[in-house]
Amino acid sequence: MFDLTPDEWIAIGLSLKIAVVATLVALPFGVAMAWLLARKDFWGKSLLDGFVHLPLVLPPVVTGYLLLISFGRRGAIGGFLADHFGIVFSFRWTGAALACGIMGFPLLVRPIRLAIEAIDRRLEDAAATLGADRLRIFLTVTLPLALPGLIAGIVLCFAKALGEFGATITFVSNIPGETQTISAAIYTFTQIPGGDAAAGRLVLVAIAIALLALVVSEWLARRAGRRFHGE
């Protein structure tokens, strides 16, 4: 039962690659967005907040379709990126990473924003009197104090990216070896006669990865928490 076929290994490796890249690329944007929403007041802030959360409430197929018409080869953004930078998203694993990153983005931003909002700003004032400019206050005080929220956001985004199905399959289809992630592969196996065993194996792999991510994040969060309250 547990002899995974080469195709299944490829789907697992591809899923991990897509989820890791999606999370890492989304991370700096997520931190910047979280800081902006936590600390700045500007016109249209609630509109931006709503826009960030849109992928959470829209049907994933709708997000995938919007990506297809904007980031596809003939889309406004996709065409520009392909012509000027040679970056192509449609029917590539990079497109899957884009879809996963956007679907995971609200889950990444929310815990980081809450963590930044919870920080005692008087500590940042103290850092300023000690000679730290705004960037260094952010790097040495704000970001380290927001670490538990950062970890939570990364894990949620990674988990979402790993399991994302609707937007990915709509945007970049289900191509083995290029865009066929674990989820897409399980779906494919359930559609063909005799695919139950293969689907079952991948289901167990998906459960194992998700559990491992949860355990690791719990451990990291506890370590970060201990740093604030103990020796």
Next chain:
Amino acid sequence: MSMLAVDVEKRLGNFSIAAQFDTGAGVTALFGPSGAGKTTVVNMIAGLLKPDRGRIILDNDTLFDSARRINLPAHRRRIGYVFQEGRLFPHLSVAANLDYGRRMCGLTADPAELRRILALLDIGHLLGRRPGKLSGGERQRVAVGRALLMRPRLLLLDEPLASLDTARKREILPYLERLRDEAHVPMVYVSHHAGELRRIASSVVRLDGGRVAAVGGKELLADADADAI
């Protein structure tokens, strides 16, 4: 000779501050009842709050001048600040807290100076601890050390004993007296407690309702209700 010259105006809601005073070497007490605007004035000196109008000059260096549109940001003023609640960084060890200002100001490490201040405040045995594991008195001593180690031109202390009980106050005051006699940094010491100031202050600025009510020596503390520490 005047080291610090303050002449500021600031309106906050329906409370307004208009304060003008100079301070010299030693410890200048900024004295007055709660709500007199003491912390607000000190925050303007530190650069954490912008005055509406006026000037703040430290050692011939203009920190703020509304007429000339000068407003040096807090991180470039080199003014140490000891807050009422310490405000140590909870994610850093005591050693890293002490070293923070030196690193941010880009000063070279000075082991002799560090040893001197650790001894002055008796905090050498705390270096490996986290702020969460310190007593109130230890926390305030580390906060004083952290401000001193950035080699400030001026040290601001805003009610540094207010969060402590009487026993802890008695424990810390001798350190502050040593600091006054040995550290050679001019200080502005905010308090509403005459007994505390009588031990530490060399001159007194009395603030009331956002205005300077009197400037002078310790005799200004005499008529205040004088429960000694």
